[in-house]
Amino acid sequence: MRVFQIEGEWGIRNLRLSTRPIPVPGPGQILIRMRMAALNARDLIVPERGYGRATGELPLIPVSDGVGEVVETGPGVTRVTVGDRVSPAYFQNWIAGDPSPAAFSSALGGPLDGVMADYLCLSQEGVVRVPPYLTDAEAATLPCAALTAWSAVVTHGQTRAGDRVLVQGTGSVALFALAFAKLHGAHVTVISSSDEKLERVRAIGADATINYVTTPDWAKASRDITAAKGGFDLVVELGGGQTLPLSLRAVRPGGTLAMIGVLSGLNIEASLGPIVARQIRLQGVTVGHRAGFEAMLAAMAQHTIRPVIGNTFAFEDLHSALQHQRDGGAIGKTVIRF
Structure with missing residues (x-):
């Protein structure tokens, strides 16, 4: 079968099209013929061993997200049958409840082999x-970005009708967060550097928008939006080091910052005073468990929520797809057809 794998040495230049034997499912295992994959920002980091030891060992098949059809089952399999269309969970060993070291060490696409293979066992x-x-x-876009947004907005944010939610940016996690917050009846504000993108998110449900380039102090600018509450109930924090001080000013007393992204830096320079005095909750979010994935899918099906799709590439064009992901600028998930 065809695979893309990082081989020899780390580095995206060593991500090569290769072959491996088609695996045979053992007890409790299934064989999936992959149909589509979807890229995340993580897929640009893993080839460069950006997560250190947690990235895994070589050779490594990258990319965590995809969808395929079950074509064979091993002895004792009862959860799925041949012909079912399935998506792999991002964390293979996190079924429900609190995370654990074993759960966090079971991510597809590093340290475990990912989905860029014709068949996946x-x-x-x-x-x-x-x-x-x-x-x-x-379906291919859901395991990482969508579940991250669901965990932030629903599992940890516990968003309810009438809540005020701030979403940073217009990337894939942000778009899913917008959709899930609206699903739960929240008023959603989106910030971005692009008026064109803000116009697009208004068309798909954003109630208010702020351009953070023309309005650098967006925390102050949002006060009219949240006047009745004294701030946002939930801030989906995707910016990182540079945006966190503004997020702390924008969130209400007792509100939650769902910490997901580090686009503007890993290091934080912020006063602890507001966090303590206003009882703000800082909640790290790293994707989520299988039970959350299944709850999210049930909600999406009930309301026919559709992900926003961007460009589509062929399997052989993974390098072009990764370059497109790196260039950014477009709205919608980058997907790969097998």
């Missing part, structure tokens, strides 16, 4: 069935 416990209304491209 996984435990039956590490996949979920996807709703039939979703296309393969739409």
Whole structure:
């Protein structure tokens, strides 16, 4: 079967098209013929061993997100059957409840082999069935970005009707966060550097928007939006070091900052005073568990929520797809057709 793997040495230049034998499922395992994959920012970091030892060992098949069809099952498999369309869970060993070291060491695409292979052999416990209304491209986008947003907005943010939510940016996690917050009846504000992108997110449901280039102090600018509450109930914090001080000013007393992204830097320079005095909750979010994935899919199917798809590339064009992901600028998930 075809695979893309990082071989020899770390570095995206060593990500090569190669072959491996088609795996044979053992007890409790399933064989999936992959149909589509979707890229995340993480897929640019892993080839450069950006996560250190947690990235895994070579050779490594990258990319965590995809969808395929079950074509063979091993002895004892009961959760799925041949012909089911499934998506792999990002964390193969995190079924429900609190995370653990074992759960966090079971991410696909590093340290475990990812989905850039014609066939994928996984435990039956590490996949979920996807709703039939979703296309393969739409289903492929869900394991990482969508579940991260669901965990931030629903699992940890506990968003309810009437809440005020701030979403930073218009990337894939941000778009899913917008959709899930609206699903729960929240008023959603989106900030971005692009008026064109803000116009797009207003068309898909954002209630208010702020351009943070023309309005650098967006925390102050948002006060009219949140006047009744004294700030946002939830800030989906995707910016990192440079945006956190403004997020601390924008969130209400007792509100939550869902810490996801580090686009503007890893290091924080912020006063602890407001966090303590206003009882602000800082909640790190790293994707989520399988139970959350299944709850998210049920909600999406109930309301026919569709992911936003960007450009599509062929399997052989993974390097071009990664370059497109690196260039950024477009709205929607980059997907790869097998």
